[in-house]
Amino acid sequence: MTEHTHLIQKGALVAQDPPAFEQIAELDESEKDALRNEVLHKWRQPWALYFTVILCSIGAAVQGWDQTGSNGANLSWPRDFGVPNEGEGATDYNTWIVGVVNAGPYIGSAALGCWMSDPLNYYFGRRGVIFFSAIFCLFSVIGSAVSQNWWELFITRLLLGIGMGSKASTIPIYAAENCPAAIRGGLVMSWQMWTAFGIFLGFAANLAVYDVGDIAWRLQLGSAFIPAVPLVIGVYFCPESPRWYIKKGQYARAFKSLCRLRNTPLQAARDLYYIYAQINEEANIIGKSNYVTRFFELFTIPRVRRATLASFVVMLAQQMCGINIIAFYSSTIFVEAKATPLEALLASFGFGLVNFVFAWPAVWTIDTYGRRALLLFTFPQMAWTLLAAGLCFIIDEDSRAHLGLIAFFIFLFAAFYSPGEGPVPYTYSAEVFPLSHREVGMSWAVATCLFWAAVLSITFPRLLRAFHPVGAFCFYAGLNLTALVLIFLFVPETKQRTLEELDYVFAVPTRTHMSYQVTKALPWWFNRYVMRRKGARLEPLYKFDGATAHDQVAAVKGSVSH
Numbered sequence: 001m002t003e004h005t006h007l008i009q010k011g012a013l014v015a016q017d018p019p020a021f022e023q024i025a026e027l028d029e030s031e032k033d034a035l036r037n038e039v040l041h042k043w044r045q046p047w048a049l050y051f052t053v054i055l056c057s058i059g060a061a062v063q064g065w066d067q068t069g070s071n072g073a074n075l076s077w078p079r080d081f082g083v084p085n086e087g088e089g090a091t092d093y094n095t096w097i098v099g100v101v102n103a104g105p106y107i108g109s110a111a112l113g114c115w116m117s118d119p120l121n122y123y124f125g126r127r128g129v130i131f132f133s134a135i136f137c138l139f140s141v142i143g144s145a146v147s148q149n150w151w152e153l154f155i156t157r158l159l160l161g162i163g164m165g166s167k168a169s170t171i172p173i174y175a176a177e178n179c180p181a182a183i184r185g186g187l188v189m190s191w192q193m194w195t196a197f198g199i200f201l202g203f204a205a206n207l208a209v210y211d212v213g214d215i216a217w218r219l220q221l222g223s224a225f226i227p228a229v230p231l232v233i234g235v236y237f238c239p240e241s242p243r244w245y246i247k248k249g250q251y252a253r254a255f256k257s258l259c260r261l262r263n264t265p266l267q268a269a270r271d272l273y274y275i276y277a278q279i280n281e282e283a284n285i286i287g288k289s290n291y292v293t294r295f296f297e298l299f300t301i302p303r304v305r306r307a308t309l310a311s312f313v314v315m316l317a318q319q320m321c322g323i324n325i326i327a328f329y330s331s332t333i334f335v336e337a338k339a340t341p342l343e344a345l346l347a348s349f350g351f352g353l354v355n356f357v358f359a360w361p362a363v364w365t366i367d368t369y370g371r372r373a374l375l376l377f378t379f380p381q382m383a384w385t386l387l388a389a390g391l392c393f394i395i396d397e398d399s400r401a402h403l404g405l406i407a408f409f410i411f412l413f414a415a416f417y418s419p420g421e422g423p424v425p426y427t428y429s430a431e432v433f434p435l436s437h438r439e440v441g442m443s444w445a446v447a448t449c450l451f452w453a454a455v456l457s458i459t460f461p462r463l464l465r466a467f468h469p470v471g472a473f474c475f476y477a478g479l480n481l482t483a484l485v486l487i488f489l490f491v492p493e494t495k496q497r498t499l500e501e502l503d504y505v506f507a508v509p510t511r512t513h514m515s516y517q518v519t520k521a522l523p524w525w526f527n528r529y530v531m532r533r534k535g536a537r538l539e540p541l542y543k544f545d546g547a548t549a550h551d552q553v554a555a556v557k558g559s560v561s562h
Helices: 002-016 018-023 029-040 047-073 092-145 150-178 181-188 190-208 216-222 225-237 242-247 251-261 265-286 291-300 302-320 323-336 341-357 371-394 400-417 424-432 435-490 510-530 549-561
Strands: none
Touching: 002 018, 002 265, 018 029, 029 265, 047 092, 047 150, 047 190, 047 216, 047 225, 047 251, 047 323, 047 341, 092 150, 092 216, 092 225, 092 242, 092 291, 092 435, 150 190, 150 242, 150 424, 150 435, 190 216, 190 341, 190 424, 242 251, 242 265, 251 265, 265 435, 291 302, 291 435, 302 323, 302 371, 302 424, 302 435, 323 341, 323 400, 323 435, 341 400, 371 400, 371 424, 371 435, 424 435, 435 510
């Protein structure tokens, strides 16, 4: 690294006071232009960065396709394996069996896959874990397609969960560590956007093979191997996370990786200094620790505990909102609404399309309005649309409005979910933990999400049988409102904060944050938007000592305007 000493010194000068780079005499005009463009043209990034994001997007599509293969297959495989859950021969026992088999990937993820990601990341790096998970996602779905009884199907889906869990715990971190702060939210949220695309493709595959005979459900399950193939191959061509290299003391490789991921060597040198300083600071505070120690520190170190709580809330809320009762069981729900199997698959395809199309706006809104703001806006909308969909089951079944309105409100629910609770949880969880606890923290967050997805998958068939669709949908509408309160109280905003600035955000005690939201933010919102008092002012909760990412944006735009 000695040949880069002068460059790294300049990078350190920029890192110490980002908004003041115009006054640094050591920088030439081309370097200053690059720093200005970082703000003025934030989407002008190197091809290697976008290729990395595309690879992460393929990983997300695998996740979505894996989730929906069973959706259409649920109409056929229970009867083929002698455990029908509807019609003649249906029993409560069979309903539980179907729920457990569908929950297999989420049980495997929550119990094993997520927790394997920390040691795997430690030894093999981010790329190694993505390759490992892709192998499981490739071969386990082929095994599902050739299973001969329900317990073989269950075992192959447990193995799929190992791949899904380790992948979901690693890819958002990998994307967050490689992306600049100004566009990190927009690029990291591509995980959920392309998960939605994978869900859409899964529904499309279900529909494409609907009429091929008795092997239809096998093709529906096995087709998920298709996106896993480019994931296995493509990860070889991506740069490794520079943060992981620095954590391992491989500074030359980290700089080389950053040079591929940034527009200029100066920006790479600046970020190398940032990351190195952050890792040293964390090491001084926390010291050396092992995997078990780091897990317990998720709940004992105040700054980490607050991040753990916030990530738990946003991940739990993703299951409470009810999206996965549609993603897992939409074909079953539409059949309950007296649709034919083909109509149910077509309606599910429409749901997948809406879910994907409405995920696109979040690429811009997540870093403009913020993670917290998107959640607080969309959860009330999801509550009333689910309630409306449930009440539409009361409409006479012979009326054309019965199925049409149910589908309409479910599609509207997906349209509100996709730009809000869809992209936020994985983006949020990938950025809130300090580097020392990022792998185990993300494992915790994803295990939380997928554990409750397993609970939902197991219980919903029985819930639907006991509560009927009206009660089931109203139940989840109530859970949306509960999640709204939890988010309001426990989830701080992280919009356009560097991963270093977030240490300050989560240094604020939880009680202080709750008190601020209830006594200051809520009255301000009421005065500003209900009473329409334009003069209402909200005192900021966070007061940063140094320059922030927001300051750099203001400084650059100010200098350009003058």
